[in-house]
Amino acid sequence: MKAKQIRTLQRAVHLVTGLAIVISIYVAPPADSPAHAAIRWFVVPVLVVSGVAMWQWPRIRRLIRAKERV
Numbered sequence: 001m002k003a004k005q006i007r008t009l010q011r012a013v014h015l016v017t018g019l020a021i022v023i024s025i026y027v028a029p030p031a032d033s034p035a036h037a038a039i040r041w042f043v044v045p046v047l048v049v050s051g052v053a054m055w056q057w058p059r060i061r062r063l064i065r066a067k068e069r070v
Contacts, residue, residue, distance in 0.1 A: 017047040
């Protein structure tokens with residue numbers, strides 16, 4: 001994948017998961033619903049990982065390139 005495609009994918013994932021959080025705040029699914037569990041165990045971790053990946057992408061890319069050289 002090219003760098004631009006990776007950035008676009010990271011941004012899209014981050015925006016979609018952020019939108020799911022916003023919707024869950026305004027709709028407020030019951031605590032015992034599958035939607036609540038999906039948000040807690042899937043959406044929030046994906047949002048955090050995609051945010052950190054966008055923030056630290058240059059460092060991650062350098063680490064990947066260093067591993068490829070070895």
